[in-house]
Amino acid sequence: MAMRPPPAPRVPPPGVDVAERLYELLTAGGAWLVLLLLLGIGAALASGGWLAFQTFGWNFVISREWDVTGGRFGALVPIYGTLVSSLLAMVIAVPVGLGIAFFLTDVAPRWMRGPLAAAVELLAAIPSIIYGMWGLLVLAPFLANHVEPWLNAHLGPWPVIGALFRGPPIGIGLLTAGIVLGIMVTPFISAVAREVFATVPPALRESAFALGATRWEVLRRVTLPHTRSAVIGAMFLGLGRALGETMAVTFVIGNAHDLAASLLRPGNSIAAIIANEFAEADGALHQSALVAPALLLFAITFIILALARLLLHRLNRPAERKP
Amino acid sequence: MRSRVLLGRRLANAVAIALAGAATLSGLFFLGWILWTTMSRGMAAIGPALFTRMTPPPGQEGGLLNAFYGSAAMVMLALAIGVPLGIATATYLAEQGRHSRLAAVVRFVNDILLSAPSILIGLFVHELVVRPMGRFSGFAGALALAIILLPVVIRTSDEALRLVPDSMREAAFALGLPRRLVTLRVLWRSALNGMVTGVLLGLARIAGETAPLLFTALNNQFWSTGLGGPLANVPVVIFQYAMSPYASWHALAWAGALVLTLFVLALNLLVRLLVRKGAGK
Secondary structure, three states: OOOOOOOOOOOOOOOOOHHHHHHHHHHHHHHHHHHHHHHHHHHHHHHHHHHHHHHHOOHHHHOOOEEOOOOEEOOHHHHHHHHHHHHHHHHHHHHHHHHHHHHHHHHOOHHHHHHHHHHHHHHHHOOHHHHHHHHHHHHHHHHHHHHHHHHHHHOOOOOOOHHHHOOOOOOOOHHHHHHHHHHHHHHHHHHHHHHHHOOOOHHHHHHHHHOOOOHHHHHHHHHHHHHHHHHHHHHHHHHHHHHHOOHHHHHHOOOOOOOOOOOOOOOOOHHHHHHHHHHHOOHHHHHHHHHHHHHHHHHHHHHHHHHHHHHOOOOOOOOOOOO | OHHHHHHHHHHHHHHHHHHHHHHHHHHHHHHHHHHHHHHHHHHHHOOHHHHHOOOOOOOOOOOOHHHHHHHHHHHHHHHHHHHHHHHHHHHHHHOOOOOOHHHHHHHHHHHHHHHOOHHHHHHHHHHHHHHHHOOOOHHHHHHHHHHHHHHHHHHHHHHHHHOOOHHHHHHHHHOOOOHHHHHHHHHHHHOHHHHHHHHHHHHHHHHOOOHHHOOOOOOOOOOOOOOOOOOOOHHHHHHHHHHOOOHHHHHHHHHHHHHHHHHHHHHHHHHHHHHHHHHHO
């Protein structure tokens, strides 16, 4: 186990010194505990959701029925809501986050970069419940009064995509959830992307500038190609956040068990339906029907976060949890 | 001809820069909007009653005393569980196990736990503690918070310990110190700044966590000091009050949100100062 450095002559051989053994046991025990924790979460969710999967089989994933009194459950609506709201969030957060990273690495005057980055990353520090509350009590009324009527009137009549924007302008629904999620995820993407951009060797960028390339051309032709996989990793990290975010979504998604094409209609997400119903779930089957989608969420976020880490391997210290 | 190409390139550049500037401004705009809303609506409801009275029924005067107490108790217990465990694990990752396969796997898993949806942690603790015990409890809430804290502490302490120069380790070993004392007296002391940073960041993270408390600690409208039963806490009270139709509850929720936000922002500023101090050394 001890690979380095070589033992000093006066250290007693292992197994003799009880305190030393205890120290080794405690530290390595912590490492095993982390592994057990992940396995334990997976196992607990699998056992909790087993009853629902057993009762409904594959139907559970494709059925939109959610009948608490009749005891018939399907998770299609929350699965759909999770995917759509996260997708919306990514549509907002990827260009904005990358734009911020570009601005902070290449455009802003040097003295502004630190404070600006700190300010943007403060957005990531605000607890999600504050986002939810602000979304429900401030953003939702604003959207209902000023944005959604406009969408209804101008985008609603369009063929195909119009269906997305026709609906009651009540300010609560998938669109609002996607916007709040997008604002939340943006600082994560911009922070990681900024760190990723900083790994480009200065010589590469400077040679491009010396050839007369503009900043945009350096970004498009040098920085982005050089960091492509890590930038995708940053997006996946943001997506992993968006899929599992609970409070911000629970406030604004509307908690309605409806499946509709319109983004203006209330819907539900996996995390939101659990937050709303689990504590008061009635009976074993209802509880199990709430844990089963959590298992799906666990599996999806695990895969996405694992991919993100693999793509980000070049950064041994991503900025995610750093100030 | 040549100048037209140049003009096009310059135009593309100008557009890209303008859009990037707009993106940054929009980020700052939403930060400002959210903070301003929290400040202005929270200030209106802040007063001595907030810290001296219990959570009221709708329409009555009251404060958040029991919620502040419950949150503080659970967060402290979570720190007491998560910090020692996290530092022990980080010590393994950075020292004995630095190049082992176990450490590589644990780092990978830890990074996933770091971003794992917190509501799943709540469900896990519910299955592990609440269901067998048959009731919601402050202990369960603290355990859920500790599990969320753990990866943050591991990550930052691991990084801080790995930044300690090897010459320090070699010097300590050359004096004949056993490994545990090298860790205790030399490594932890040199990495203290980084490890404190990690604990503060973790504290900022768990102070506002709501989802894992919804079905572990639940909530409690009344004063209770024991962690053995349901316990009031600031995030869940904010959730319940903000979702309600009552104006008086909304006001209290904003006040709680303001206190929470100020606490988290102050911790982040403190972390920044610590990091700058560490870098200036």
